[in-house]
Amino acid sequence: MDQAEKKMSPKQLFLFIIQAQIGVGVLSIPYDLSKTAKGGGGISVVIAGAITQIIILMMWTLLRKFPGMNLFQICIRLGGPVIGRLLIACYIGYFILLGSNVLLNAYMVLQRWILQSTPKWVVLLLFCIMTYYLAKEKLTVLARFYSLSSLLFIPLIIFVSYGLTQARIEYMLPLTEAGLINILKGTKDTTISMYGFEMFMIVFPFIDASDSKKLKMISLSNLFVTLFYTFVVCTCLMVFNQTQLAMIPEPVIYLVKSLNFYIIDRADILFLSIWSITLVCSIASYFYAAADGLAVLFSKKNHQMFDPFVSVAFFLIALLPTTPMAIDRINKVSEFAAYAFVAVIPFLMMLISLFVKKKAGGAV
Amino acid sequence: MTSSEQTIYPSLDGNISYIRDKLCHTDDLKVRHLTYRGQSSALIYLESTVDPTLIERNVIRPLRQGGDEDLSQLFLTLRLETEHKLDQGTQSLLSGNCLFFTKDDMKQFYVLTTPAKYERSITEPENEGIIRGAHNGFIEDLTVNLYQIRQQISSTDLKVHYHNIGSTAPRKVAVMYMNNLADPAVIKKVEGRLKGITIDSVISTGFIQEFMEDQPFSIFPQFLNTERPDHTGAYLLDGHVVIMLEGDPTALIVPVSFFCFYQTPDDYSNRWMIASFVRFIRLLSFITAFQLPAFYIAIVAFHSNILPIQLFFTVQGSLTRVPYPPLVEAMLLELIFELLREAGLRLPSRVGQTIGIVGGLVIGDAIVKAGFVSYTMIIVVALTAISSFLIPSNEMSSAIRILRFPLMICASIFGFIGIAFGLTILFIHLCKLESFGKPYLSPLAPLKIKGFKDAFLRFPIWTIRGRHGEKKHN
Incomplete structure (x- = not known):
C-alpha cells in the first residue's frame, strides 16, 4: 500500500523531468548562443537535445540492469560500501552545488529585473523556504506540484509566442553564418540549460511503468524541452538583431517587456513572477536528490531529518559568492561538475555494470 | 458503560x-x-x-x-x-x-x-437553497434523515453502520456507504478513526470532523458538510462515505476534493453549458476572493508601471489623498468588511437592514470622503467580498477569506514575487493535503484530464457517467 502510494505515473514523470530541466538557463541562452552560433542557435539547441538523448539512453541501460534501485543504491552495489559511499557523497555535493547555482542565478535575474534593492539573503531565504516546504515531502507530492505548475507553461509560452508578431526572419538568416564549428561550440552553452534530466536516475524506481515506457516518457520530455528551447531561441533571434542581442543578457525577458498587451504594460514582471514558481521546481528537484542521497548514505529510511541541512547548505553556498567573478567561477565549476557527474561517471558505471553482469553470469 | x-x-x-x-x-x-x-x-x-x-x-x-x-x-x-x-x-x-x-x-x-416525537418538519435548508430540484432537507432526527436517503437510494447495497460515541452521554453516529461502490480502504479508515474518538460527549458534527481530519492544522476543510439529502445521495452513489450524527441535520461527506466545495446540486439541473459557465465563474471567484487585494497592493506599492498609462493616472489620482500605505488601507477596509459581515450574520433581518445602511452609506462613501482609503480600494474590497460569497460551501468561503490577509502582507513586502511565494506555499500545501488517503487537489494534481469534465466545467451528464467503472480499476 505505502509502496504503491509512493509511485508516480508516467504522465507525472513526463512533467517532472520537464520541470526539473527548464530552469534559469532558458532566459539567457539566446544571448549565449548569439555570441557563438549566431543565426544557427536553433541548430545548436537541437544538437544539444540529441546529445542529451544519447546520455539518457546510456543512463537507461544502466538503470534497467538494477530493477528497483536508483543511482545511489547502484553506486553502493557497484562500488562497494566504501567507494560507493564516497561516490554518493560526491553526487550529493554535485546536487547541492547545482541546486545552489540555480538558486544563485535565480536571485541574480530577480535582482536585475524586479527586486533591485531587496537584500540578497532575503530573496534566497524566500526560495529556500519554498523549496524546503516542497522537497521535504514524499515524491508523489513533488510530482503533484510539478504537474500542477506545468500549467504555468501555458502563459509563459503565450507570452513568448506573442513576440512572433514582431519577428523578422531575416535576422536569423543565414543559419550557418557562424560556421559549423561555432554552432557546435554553441551546443556547449546550451547544455547548461539541459541539466535536470539526471533526476531521472533518482526517480527511476518510483515510476509505475515498464522500463520501455519510462524511456519513452523521458525521451518525450527531452523532446519537449528541446523544442521549447529551440522555439524560444529562434523567436529571440528573429526579434532582435545581432547587435541588439549582444547588449541584452536576458533577451527573453526583454522580449516580453517590449510587447504591448493593451491590458497590462510591462508583462515581464508577471512573466518573471510566474517563472520563479517553475524555478522552485527546478531547485526542489536538486534538493530532493541531495536529501535522498544523504538518506542512502546514512542508511536512513526517509530523508526528512536531512532536509534542514540541505536547506542551509543551499542557502550558504548561494550566499557566498558576491562578486561577478565569483559567480562566474561557480557557474564554470558547476558546468564542469555536470559534465563529470551527468556524462562521465554514469558512463563508467554503465561499463562496469556490463562487466559485472558478465562476471556474474559466468559464475553462475 | x-x-x-x-x-x-x-x-x-x-x-x-x-x-x-x-x-x-x-x-x-x-x-x-x-x-x-x-x-x-x-x-x-x-x-x-x-x-x-x-x-x-x-x-x-x-x-x-x-x-x-x-x-x-x-x-x-x-x-x-x-x-x-x-x-x-x-x-x-x-x-x-x-x-x-x-x-x-x-x-x-x-x-x-414509546418515544415522544417532537420533530421539525422537513424544510429546505436555508443556507443551501437551490432553484430547481428536491426541496427537502435533513432534520434533527437520524431515522428521518436515513429515511430520506433510503427513499432516494432504494438499493440493497446501501449500508448503514451505527456507532456510539461519547463516554458520559453517548450519541448515535451512523456511517453510510454503498457497499459495492465505496473504497474499502476509505471505509476502514473512517470506522477506525470513529472508534478512536475518545471524548465524554459529542456536541456537534464539528467535533467528529475535528477528531477525524487528516490534517487538523490545515485551514482547508477536509469534510464536505451539507443538509441536503439529494446532495448526500449523489455523493453516496459516487462512492463516498457519509457520516451523520443523531440530533444534527448535517451530513459529513468524505473523501472530498477541493472541487467538491465548488459544486452545487443546481449544476446538474441546469443545462450543461450554463452550468459549466457558472462553475467556471465560481472557480474564478476562488482566485479573485483572496488574490485581488494582494494584487492591488503589489501593483500600487511596487509595480505601478504594469498599468497602462491612463489607468495609472486614475489610480494615482485617487491615491494622492490617502495618507496610509496600501497595506494599511487594505487591512482597514478588509477588517471593516469582516466586522460588518460578522455583525450581520446573527442579526434578525429587520436589524440587518440597519447594518446594510451603515455599511453601504457610512463606511462606503464617508470613508473615502474622509480620506482614509481610496475609491479604487473600495472597488477591490467590494469585489473580493462578493467573490467570497460565490463559494457554495461556507467553510471553504471562510478559509479563503482568511487566506487573503497573509497574501496581502506578502504582497506588501515583496510585490509580485511575494504573491508568487504565497501562492507557491499555498499550492504545495494543497498538494500535500489528503482527505482519507485521496489527494485533495484531484483531478488537478495528480493531473487527470478526464476528471476535468466534472471539476472545472460540467460536461453533459452522459460523458461524465461511467466513471464508476474507472474508479474501481484504480
Whole structure:
C-alpha cells in the first residue's frame, strides 16, 4: 500500500523531468548562443537535445540492469560500501552545488529585473523556504506540484509566442553564418540549460511503468524541452538583431517587456513572477536528490531529518559568492561538475555494470 | 458503560429504588403502580422522553381492560422486549422507552418503545437553497434523515453502520456507504478513526470532523458538510462515505476534493453549458476572493508601471489623498468588511437592514470622503467580498477569506514575487493535503484530464457517467 502510494505515473514523470530541466538557463541562452552560433542557435539547441538523448539512453541501460534501485543504491552495489559511499557523497555535493547555482542565478535575474534593492539573503531565504516546504515531502507530492505548475507553461509560452508578431526572419538568416564549428561550440552553452534530466536516475524506481515506457516518457520530455528551447531561441533571434542581442543578457525577458498587451504594460514582471514558481521546481528537484542521497548514505529510511541541512547548505553556498567573478567561477565549476557527474561517471558505471553482469553470469 | 451489571432484584420495590438511585432521584421519573394478573406491577418511565397519549392509550388502558392476557397480546401496537439487566433498562429509559415490572415474573422485565416525537418538519435548508430540484432537507432526527436517503437510494447495497460515541452521554453516529461502490480502504479508515474518538460527549458534527481530519492544522476543510439529502445521495452513489450524527441535520461527506466545495446540486439541473459557465465563474471567484487585494497592493506599492498609462493616472489620482500605505488601507477596509459581515450574520433581518445602511452609506462613501482609503480600494474590497460569497460551501468561503490577509502582507513586502511565494506555499500545501488517503487537489494534481469534465466545467451528464467503472480499476 505505502509502496504503491509512493509511485508516480508516467504522465507525472513526463512533467517532472520537464520541470526539473527548464530552469534559469532558458532566459539567457539566446544571448549565449548569439555570441557563438549566431543565426544557427536553433541548430545548436537541437544538437544539444540529441546529445542529451544519447546520455539518457546510456543512463537507461544502466538503470534497467538494477530493477528497483536508483543511482545511489547502484553506486553502493557497484562500488562497494566504501567507494560507493564516497561516490554518493560526491553526487550529493554535485546536487547541492547545482541546486545552489540555480538558486544563485535565480536571485541574480530577480535582482536585475524586479527586486533591485531587496537584500540578497532575503530573496534566497524566500526560495529556500519554498523549496524546503516542497522537497521535504514524499515524491508523489513533488510530482503533484510539478504537474500542477506545468500549467504555468501555458502563459509563459503565450507570452513568448506573442513576440512572433514582431519577428523578422531575416535576422536569423543565414543559419550557418557562424560556421559549423561555432554552432557546435554553441551546443556547449546550451547544455547548461539541459541539466535536470539526471533526476531521472533518482526517480527511476518510483515510476509505475515498464522500463520501455519510462524511456519513452523521458525521451518525450527531452523532446519537449528541446523544442521549447529551440522555439524560444529562434523567436529571440528573429526579434532582435545581432547587435541588439549582444547588449541584452536576458533577451527573453526583454522580449516580453517590449510587447504591448493593451491590458497590462510591462508583462515581464508577471512573466518573471510566474517563472520563479517553475524555478522552485527546478531547485526542489536538486534538493530532493541531495536529501535522498544523504538518506542512502546514512542508511536512513526517509530523508526528512536531512532536509534542514540541505536547506542551509543551499542557502550558504548561494550566499557566498558576491562578486561577478565569483559567480562566474561557480557557474564554470558547476558546468564542469555536470559534465563529470551527468556524462562521465554514469558512463563508467554503465561499463562496469556490463562487466559485472558478465562476471556474474559466468559464475553462475 | 458502567462496571456493575446489576440484574433484576426479586422485589418490585428493590427494582424501583435502584432505578431511582441510578437516575439521581430525578423529578421527571414517573412510577405508575398497576395490577396485572392480580399481582401488583409497576410502569416506569421518564415523562420528558415518552409520548403520554401513547402510554395512556396503548399501555395503561389495555392493562386495565384486558386483564389477564399475555403481555405480547396486550401491547400489540408497541415494540416489546424482555431484559434482565437493570442498567440496560435505565439506559433505555433515557431514549424514550418505559419499563414494565410485574410480580408475576420477577426474572425479567419488559421494555416498551414509546418515544415522544417532537420533530421539525422537513424544510429546505436555508443556507443551501437551490432553484430547481428536491426541496427537502435533513432534520434533527437520524431515522428521518436515513429515511430520506433510503427513499432516494432504494438499493440493497446501501449500508448503514451505527456507532456510539461519547463516554458520559453517548450519541448515535451512523456511517453510510454503498457497499459495492465505496473504497474499502476509505471505509476502514473512517470506522477506525470513529472508534478512536475518545471524548465524554459529542456536541456537534464539528467535533467528529475535528477528531477525524487528516490534517487538523490545515485551514482547508477536509469534510464536505451539507443538509441536503439529494446532495448526500449523489455523493453516496459516487462512492463516498457519509457520516451523520443523531440530533444534527448535517451530513459529513468524505473523501472530498477541493472541487467538491465548488459544486452545487443546481449544476446538474441546469443545462450543461450554463452550468459549466457558472462553475467556471465560481472557480474564478476562488482566485479573485483572496488574490485581488494582494494584487492591488503589489501593483500600487511596487509595480505601478504594469498599468497602462491612463489607468495609472486614475489610480494615482485617487491615491494622492490617502495618507496610509496600501497595506494599511487594505487591512482597514478588509477588517471593516469582516466586522460588518460578522455583525450581520446573527442579526434578525429587520436589524440587518440597519447594518446594510451603515455599511453601504457610512463606511462606503464617508470613508473615502474622509480620506482614509481610496475609491479604487473600495472597488477591490467590494469585489473580493462578493467573490467570497460565490463559494457554495461556507467553510471553504471562510478559509479563503482568511487566506487573503497573509497574501496581502506578502504582497506588501515583496510585490509580485511575494504573491508568487504565497501562492507557491499555498499550492504545495494543497498538494500535500489528503482527505482519507485521496489527494485533495484531484483531478488537478495528480493531473487527470478526464476528471476535468466534472471539476472545472460540467460536461453533459452522459460523458461524465461511467466513471464508476474507472474508479474501481484504480
